[in-house]
Amino acid sequence: MSLWRDYAPELVTDLYEFTMAASYLKEGMSGEATFSLFVREYPENRAYFVSAGLEQLIDTICALRFSEESINYLSSLHKFAQEFLEALRRYRFTGTIRAIPEGRIFFCQEPLLEVTAPIFEAQIIETLAMNVLQTETLLTSKAARCIQAARGKPLVDFGLRRTQGVDAGVKAARAGYLVGFAGTSNLLAGKLYDIPVFGTMAHSYVTSFPHEMDSFLAFVRAFPENTVLLIDTYDTLRGAEKALEVARILEAEGRRLMAVRLDSGDLCSLSKEVRRIFRKGGYPGIQIMASGSLDEYRIEQLLAGGAEIDSFAVGTRVVVSADAPYLDMAYKLTEYDGRPILKLSRGKTTWVGRKQAYRRYDAGGRMIEDVLGTAGADREEGEPLLEEVMKGGERVRPPETLREIRARFAREWETLPLPCRKTVAPKLYPVQIAPALARLQEETVRMRLREEVGQNS
């Protein structure tokens, strides 16, 4: 049975990328193509996205080669000519990639990525680019919503057991840390991205001892520092009283009990009662951590209800982005051989040509509006969001660390207007279309309607 370690990146591809590429090769179509990757529509309750996944994508594209094993597999399908398999053997991405750096905020219709390369090369990376950027942008944008809801209280990712596969598990942990979570329970992500790791005990631990108190005492014997006791296994309030006892025992040894965790029941009222027990017992400073089906909606409710919760561990609903588990992301050909390209389709607009997104700020440095324009046109007023990240198939700048990206997000976040950040019914942020782009679009639509549909306007 195959494990993720066997996943050859060059085969993270839909078959049709290769049938199309084979036809381009046969037809001698070596012209330069630009593909634009963008999100078409906001999922419910969303009004922004956080760019994420670019660094992994660039690394993967730089290293993309076809192993003999992969070529042999493709050959075994009896669909491809030797000439095409040879072209795959020689495959190197030689093009240019412009993209919105990770940790920046972006909006619908704005290209997160534009790939310009011989069409053969640019077509082949479509599925890979979409999978990587979609997953990370989806999960990072979801995590940012939790940051908004938690009002500065620490968040930790506990989601690995419920992510859709192991790759998503690593990406979800990275997503949380990117937007400002304190850390993750995920050791693999902790190691790969140098993210602080958190975690103490599960109910199974508590129940494996004859009595709850035995488990608490055993745990502090093993981990006397920064101890968090899980107190809801049998009865949360009795658990809180036992935690008080542990705090007293620790104090006698010159230590202190850091926190307890509540994982079930009515977290709002239980947290208040637990706090009362701790205050009454003389330990008002024992922190209360909450977990259990939390997401941005629930966190907001808890804080609005005055819950006495100091930090939140989020899992399932956040790491699968349960209320919006995918983005309507597209990778569309917008220019080929100097010709602007589009598909005519009801309700789905793809803006033609190479593009740039420009951002305008008010005097206080807060975002006002973005403008979507053609990349070659006169520079619009505003800050260009897409930067060249690859040229001639190579990185034009060193890889960014997760910490750098996290710092960028923290700055960017402050500039996003509060109404756009709302968890429910956020305000849409204005993205204008530059007049030159609008004209090019209109001309191209008119030409396509005339030539393909026989309509004269």
Added chain:
Amino acid sequence: MSLWRDYAPELVTDLYEFTMAASYLKEGMSGEATFSLFVREYPENRAYFVSAGLEQLIDTICALRFSEESINYLSSLHKFAQEFLEALRRYRFTGTIRAIPEGRIFFCQEPLLEVTAPIFEAQIIETLAMNVLQTETLLTSKAARCIQAARGKPLVDFGLRRTQGVDAGVKAARAGYLVGFAGTSNLLAGKLYDIPVFGTMAHSYVTSFPHEMDSFLAFVRAFPENTVLLIDTYDTLRGAEKALEVARILEAEGRRLMAVRLDSGDLCSLSKEVRRIFRKGGYPGIQIMASGSLDEYRIEQLLAGGAEIDSFAVGTRVVVSADAPYLDMAYKLTEYDGRPILKLSRGKTTWVGRKQAYRRYDAGGRMIEDVLGTAGADREEGEPLLEEVMKGGERVRPPETLREIRARFAREWETLPLPCRKTVAPKLYPVQIAPALARLQEETVRMRLREEVGQNS
């Protein structure tokens, strides 16, 4: 930046598995534990699950070792004693695993997996087991719903670009094939699991040519056999007329056009109009394939509306299980050192002890009810679902191929009552609790309430 190939399986773990294990070691707790993995509640519109993921899990557990690199990372956290790190260095899973084989139908509360091993060993694999089984069972159960909706028409998975990461992409393709899809667009899954691969062209291909007709002709030059033309790039009905022309050209060469694909618009009415064009043009046999935001609900609607669609390609909504993107799966300690174990928790029942699920059939071989009982008790009437798959840390039978599992599912599926298979508001299937298990549960609850909560009943 890290790629999935760097994902060390031994670190696919939440930190707390290791803090708990370190404490077990320190306390000398070497007793045998049984952990039971099950789904607590059905998501909306679900009344069954399809077991999947077991073969990968067993392979991973058999091979699970801690590399020096992973040990060094854990050591760098300054949380663990040398003794514990040494125990990880020596780690081998030596226990027993009983499980419901892949491709079988199971229900809430029934253990999909029971792990019996020294508690240290069994605790450490929790996160890994949950991630693997949750993902595959979730996606396979979703795919089965599409099989039900499609009424025998072929289904193909086109979802790789929208899965939550690459691991989920491979698992989604495997899930589809397991329940009877014709194949997948995913080349990686095609190679790893020997799944037939499908796919022809995208809109980008059509638009890269000066005219739609040029693209169709170029495609048949490269792939004259089994050609599928995508006809909705500019105008679906004009596209259908062009496809007719291609069919005539192919016929003159002694070939035939296999199919067209519709990917947008009102698929029901468009498919009927396209069929009319093909009939009128003398080619009623050109197949019509549909794609674009399809899932079991949409497929059911289309077929109910009389859509002239011969096959369906499903993507996004199916491969992320959009209407239910996670399962409420738990891995609970149910026995330690011969002692039945449970957690007292409102609304969340965990059945104590080692268990077995038994299935009863009517004379026609259709499932009537399951019985959840203790594994050690007198054998209940009915077919036991959990089989021993590992003993002494080794497989007790050879790995099963995906084709074998697919055949098992096909047989099993026929025995599941139709009302349970309904896409919307399915009938719940009865799972009885055996009297001996109910008694043991009651006694254990009473003891825990007395000892931990101070309640006398």
